Amino acid sequence: MDGTHDERPLRGLNFAFSGGTAGIGLAAATALARRGAALLLLGRDRDRGDRAVAAVREAGAAEAVFCAADLTTMAGVGRAIEAIGAGARRCTGWCTPR
Numbered sequence: 001m002d003g004t005h006d007e008r009p010l011r012g013l014n015f016a017f018s019g020g021t022a023g024i025g026l027a028a029a030t031a032l033a034r035r036g037a038a039l040l041l042l043g044r045d046r047d048r049g050d051r052a053v054a055a056v057r058e059a060g061a062a063e064a065v066f067c068a069a070d071l072t073t074m075a076g077v078g079r080a081i082e083a084i085g086a087g088a089r090r091c092t093g094w095c096t097p098r
């Protein structure tokens with residue numbers, strides 16, 4: 001690490017963010033969006049999710065999808081796993097600030 005930001009393009013790579021619709025999760029997702037990553041944002045509130053999807057698309061995400069899932073419940077965890085597997089895309093990383 002030399003202290004500089006990594007700006008390599010992330011086009012073609014897919015990342016899932018739990019807690020990705022606000023705060024530090026959305027900030028991190030937006031940083032990857034600027035580099036062209038495709039993003040799945042997880043959270044409970046659909047309006048907040050829709051706003052976050054619009055924000056990361058605006059920042060340059062190749063694709064952005066919201067999945068409503070309360071990760072304190074087994075049903076929510078199941079929905080998240082289903083969304084990550086949707087379309088049989090290879091998930092490069094699952095980022096979880098929360």
Ligand SMILES: NC(=O)c1ccc[n+]([C@@H]2O[C@H](COP(=O)([O-])OP(=O)(O)OC[C@H]3O[C@@H](n4cnc5c(N)ncnc54)[C@H](OP(=O)(O)O)[C@@H]3O)[C@@H](O)[C@H]2O)c1
Nearest residue numbers: 019020021022023024025043044045069070071072097098
């Ligand atoms: N901000 C910082 O500088 C900082 C520093 C160190 C550590 N942290 C830690 O990092 C975590 C996030 O902090 P933050 O300030 O970014 O929080 P935040 O602004 O409150 O964002 C929390 C995110 O998590 C989602 N979320 C909350 N409960 C959830 C649940 N049960 N299931 C699914 N999604 C859920 C929220 O969406 P919904 O409400 O729509 O579900 C939102 O997307 C916290 O644990 C905090 O203690 C933060």
